[in-house]
Amino acid sequence: MQPTEHRSAVGQLADDLRWLEDHCRRQPELAAHAGTLRLASALTRNVIGPFLEGQPTRPLHVAVVGGAGAGKSTVVNFLAGDKVAEANPQAGFTRHPTAFLPPGPAFQWPSYIGFMGQMHRLTQDKPASADEDVYQVKRIAPPPTAGGKDGYTHPLGEFVIWDCPDMTTWASEGYVARLMEVAALADVIVYVASDERYNDAVPTEFLHLLVKAGKAVVVALTKMRAQDADSFIEHFRQEILGRLPKLPNGELPAVPVVAIPHMSMAERTDPAGAGARYRVQLLNQILVQCESDDATRARTVTNAAKYLSTAGDGLLDVARRDFTELESWKATVGAGKTAFEERYRREYLSGEQFRRFDRFRERLTDLLELPSGGRVIGGIFWALRTPYRWTRDYVFGLLARPDVLNLSEQTVLTGALTGWLDMLQAESLRKSGSHTLWKQIAVRFDSELGPQARDRFATDFRAFELKESEDLEETGKALVDGLEKNPALLYTLRGGKLALDLTIIGSVVYFTWPPGWLLLLIPFGVSASHQFAELATRAVAEGARRRVRSHREQLVTTSLSSPLAAWLAEWPTTGGTSFEKLQQVLRRVPESIRQMEDRVSAKVAALTALKPAPPPVPNSDNPGNTSPTRQPTEPPTA
Structure with a gap:
């Protein structure tokens, strides 16, 4: 892969991690994740990116970190071998990082894109207390007794020594962010802890974070009495180092500890001379x-x-609260959908008679009458049923309740939509103080969500009306067509009805002969048979009405409420909102991390194959023994 492709992938991953960090900082309960993500972003930009691009290995970086007032600047001076850092008794004096370059082989200062994040390099000196997103680079002059620059070799000549700001709280957007950049860049971390505040929560948590990141750590304990140094070291190992996160093999990480007790003025001001005994042990641990x-x-x-x-494995923890609130919003939308459908069922479907079916029912009844020449007989039966028909209509007129004017379907649906949206707005206002999702919805409800929801509903309702009209007409026609297109059934029903009427007439005449007033049973009998036919057609029509109601309810769900509910449920994650960005980032980051890990593994393997390990360096005192490539430093003679 080309360097530009590496740069693009690294930049995207670093930006995504930084966005997740900012997202966590907006939620106090996720503040701990913010530190993890900040370090991950800084590692991506300052370590992984340059390595994949093929940037030079040199220089290596040593970062001196610790809590306020721990003595970090003093330790920096001991590493440098001279008083180069501003040591100040004021806690938190150092506010921005300073890189010190010991005398040694020349190298090019890193200048690749993304180096040190938002910080920029100062072109002129500023006090360490300047609270700005900057860093400065200072060269350490060789000692006067070195005999010239070319003849002097500094023990850390191939390193950059960083004096770092103090750490205060994970929620800080100031110099803790600057500290993270340097900590990510460092190949070795010197963690400074004083006797008074060695177990402060924030520095200890930061130490845990460094160990999780796989940083090589050397602990420098300060400000104890010389006679208490050994006991303090042992106590620190048990109380602090003993609680570090374990390695995958279950063992605790090996972290060397050195002690720098209270020193005399001469030792503090002359690290390479009077203070050499403390300096050498610290340098040796770094070089090892x-x-x-x-x-x-x-x-x-x-x-x-x-x-x-x-860090990628913990991304769901970062978004768990957000997803919980999003699910709560979706549940609220679902409750509104249920209320919308119930209101439609109660205010419209329960009272709607679909009068169009009365016309089809009457058509069914007419089909049962005799056609053509049989209409004469039908007319006679109609005349015989006239007294009954008049009486029935009169009684029903007295008993029947007047029809209540039902609200139009559009009126009911519009009212149900208003109730749905009002409920969502009320809930968003009620919860706006609990999470940014609800606040975002409440702020944008009147200007965006509400109008957009009504526009979508109006569009869907027009399509719904067309489907509805076609559905009613087709269902009604199916009642009539089913009988008209089945002549055998139609003629059987007509014949059966005629036979029943003739049987009734014949039976009355036969059993009441000679004719008398009992012949009045004939109109009653034929009226009863016709009423039976009407009840049968009414039952068929009512069955069709029930099916239409059920189908109409399903149509409202599929055409109106379900599409709108789906749109409302996803609305917080669309339109450039933070939730849309969150989902995009959570989809990209795990895959980007996996690819980055594969690329690093492949390049490390390739470099290892190309560069075999150098042969051991013989020890001058004992040729049979070997020593590390970098020789431990011996105290210089006074």
Whole structure:
């Protein structure tokens, strides 16, 4: 893959991680995740990106970190061998990072895109207390007794020594962010803790984070009495280091500890001379962590990639609260949908008679009458039924309740929609203080969500009306066509009805002969048979009405309420909202991390194959023994 492609992938991943960090900072309960994501983003930009692009391995970086007032600047001076950092008794004096370049081989200062995040390099000196997103680079002059620059070799000549800001709280957007950039860049971390505040929560948590990131850590304990140094070291190992996150094999990480007790003024001001005994042990522990430039950088990059994988595994924790609130919104939308459908059922379907079916019912009844020449007989039967028909209509007129004017379907649906939206707005206002999702909905409801929902509903309702009209007409015609297109059934029903009427007439005449007033049973009998036919057709029509009601209810659900509910449920995640961005980031980041880890592994393997390990360096005192590539430092003579 070309460097530009690596740069693009690294930039996208770093931006996504930074966005997730900002997202966490807006929610206090996720503040701890913000530190993890900040470090992951910084590792991506400052370590993984340059490695994949083929940037030079040199220089290596040593970062001095610790809590306020721990003595970090003093430790920096000891590493530098001279008083270069501004040591100040004021806690939190150092506000921006400063890089010190010891005398040594020349190298090009990193200038790749994304280096140190939003911080920029100062072109002129500023006090360490300047609270700005900047860093400065200072060169350490060789000591006057070195005999010239070319003849002097600094123990950390291939390193950059970083004096870092204090750490205060994970929610800080100030110098803790600057500290994260340097900590991510570092190949070795010198963690400084004082006797007074060695177990402060925030620095200890930061130490845990560094160990999780696979950083090589050296602990420098300060400000204890010389006679208490050994006991303090042991206590620190048990209370602090003993609680570090364990390695995958179940063991605790090996973290060397050195003690720098209270020193005299001469020792503090002359690290390479009077204070050499404390300086040398610290330098030796750092050099032991760095076998060679390539091996050290490969370890830093490999551990950074593993840390990204760990951070990726915790992404769902970052978004769990957001998804919970989103599910709550979807449940509220679902409750509104149920209320919408219930209101439609109660206010419209329960009272709607679908009068169009009366016409089809009457048509069914007419089909049962005799056609053509049989209409004469039908006319006679109609005349015989006249007294009954008049009486029935009169009685029904007295008993029947007047029809209540039913609200139009559009009126009911529009009212139900208004109730649905009012419920959603009320809920969003009620919960606007609990989460940004509800606040976002409440703020944008009147200007965006409400009008957009009504427009979508109006469009869907027009399509619904067309389907509805066609559905009614087709269902009614199916009642009549089913009988008209089945002549056998039609003539059987007509013949059966005629036979029943003739049987009734014949029976009355036969059993009441000679004729008398009992012949009045004939109109009653033929009226009863006709009423039976009407009841049968009414039952068929009512069955069709029930089917239409059920189908209409389904049609409202499929054409109106379900599409609108689906749109409302996803609305917070569309239109450029933070939830849309969150979903996009959560889809991209795991795959990006996996690809980044694969690329790092492949390149480390390729470099290892190309560069075999150098042969061991013989020890001058004992040729049979070997020593590390970088020799431990011996105290200089006074």
